Amino acid sequence: MRTRITELLGIEYPIICGGMLWLCKPELCAAVSNAGGLGNITAGNYESGEGLRQAIVRTRELTDKPFGVNITLLPSFRISPATYDDYFRVCCEEKVAAIEVSGAPATSYLDMVHAAGVKIFHKVGAVRHALNIEKLGYDGVFAAGLEEGGHPLDDDVTTMVLTPRIAESVKIPVVTAGGIADGRGVAAALALGAEGVMMATRFINTRECRVHENIWREIIKRQEQDTALICKSLNLQGRALKNALTEEILSIEAEGTAPERIFALITGQRVKAAWQNGDVEGAAFMIGQSVGLIHDIQSCQELLDGMVKDAEAILRRNLDRFQ
Numbered sequence: 001m002r003t004r005i006t007e008l009l010g011i012e013y014p015i016i017c018g019g020m021l022w023l024c025k026p027e028l029c030a031a032v033s034n035a036g037g038l039g040n041i042t043a044g045n046y047e048s049g050e051g052l053r054q055a056i057v058r059t060r061e062l063t064d065k066p067f068g069v070n071i072t073l074l075p076s077f078r079i080s081p082a083t084y085d086d087y088f089r090v091c092c093e094e095k096v097a098a099i100e101v102s103g104a105p106a107t108s109y110l111d112m113v114h115a116a117g118v119k120i121f122h123k124v125g126a127v128r129h130a131l132n133i134e135k136l137g138y139d140g141v142f143a144a145g146l147e148e149g150g151h152p153l154d155d156d157v158t159t160m161v162l163t164p165r166i167a168e169s170v171k172i173p174v175v176t177a178g179g180i181a182d183g184r185g186v187a188a189a190l191a192l193g194a195e196g197v198m199m200a201t202r203f204i205n206t207r208e209c210r211v212h213e214n215i216w217r218e219i220i221k222r223q224e225q226d227t228a229l230i231c232k233s234l235n236l237q238g239r240a241l242k243n244a245l246t247e248e249i250l251s252i253e254a255e256g257t258a259p260e261r262i263f264a265l266i267t268g269q270r271v272k273a274a275w276q277n278g279d280v281e282g283a284a285f286m287i288g289q290s291v292g293l294i295h296d297i298q299s300c301q302e303l304l305d306g307m308v309k310d311a312e313a314i315l316r317r318n319l320d321r322f323q
């Protein structure tokens with residue numbers, strides 16, 4: 001499969017793993033890249049630029065294929081502005097293939113990133129943000145609809161509408177994110193004007209994603225209606241799996257804003273521990289509506305090969321309808 005995205009990044013399949021705090025580490029990153037997609041290391045997993053550098057070095061021991069780094073520029077109690085500077089500097093020194101930025105635009109880093117030959121993409125939820133990052137000189141845009149796990153923009157526009165709106169508005173390549181988990185999603189994304197897909201939720205149920213088995217079982221059990229938008233009252237909505245903890249957060253929000261009570265329930269350490277101990281009711285797990293499309297656990301290679309094969313079959317079958 002060839003698109004501007006595969007050409008730009010030097011990858012076989014236009015399938016990109018989106019950043020996942022606590023999950024996108026060297027093993028999963030290398031597995032996605034070895035399978036022909038673009039793997040991801042999420043910088044926020046590491047307390048310092050040097051920690052991130054060690055993860056990049058480790059990933060290079062596991063793959064000689066291109067991979068990217070997610071840098072989430074959102075207000076953080078844990079990550080200082082100086083650490084963000086270090087993340088970008090290390091990505092440039094190590095010449096990773098790509099940086100995925102989310103949150104604020106990486107305006108002050110762009111010259112350094114381009115000079116290093118690193119490709120830079122921004123994840124957006126609105127046409128106006130896509131136009132802005134194109135003007136700033138980004139190499140491409142990730143269009144993330146409301147279905148996505150993580151922090152969809154509170155414009156609340158779905159992938160189905162956002163992708164073609166952004167594709168018709170910018171000249172740089174568009175990758176669609178949010179609600180994609182199989183070959184049908186790849187075929188649909190191409191039809192909507194995207195040149196690739198980004199997934200995160202689907203990658204949790206791969207053998208190379210090191211989470212507790214309870215998480216895998218729960219993801220297989222849950223359906224598309226089993227996520228909720230939490231933390232709207234904090235102006236930072238997140239799509240998370242419905243469970244005892246997200247119910248509690250939503251009821252605190254319904255009572256009126258009590259940010260400190262909510263902050264205590266959504267600490268990074270709580271989520272980090274729960275991915276490992278498998279307490280499926282005890283943390284706000286970022287999970288997208290694509291959870292309804294996940295019925296098994298596969299290796300990254302099986303997943304990506306199957307998705308591309310299915311997408312091709314779908315596109316050919318539909319072409320036949322016109323003959």
Ligand SMILES: Cc1cc2nc3c(=O)[nH]c(=O)nc-3n(C[C@H](O)[C@H](O)[C@H](O)COP(=O)(O)O)c2cc1C
Nearest residue numbers: 018019020021102148149150178179199200201288
């Ligand atoms: C567990 C999890 C953690 C995530 N963490 C981040 C993050 O740290 N930074 C970020 O920009 N996006 C994050 N996201 C969003 C993904 O990168 C991606 O945009 C989104 O999940 C794609 O939609 P999908 O969930 O339908 O695959 C996360 C998503 C999940 C599922």
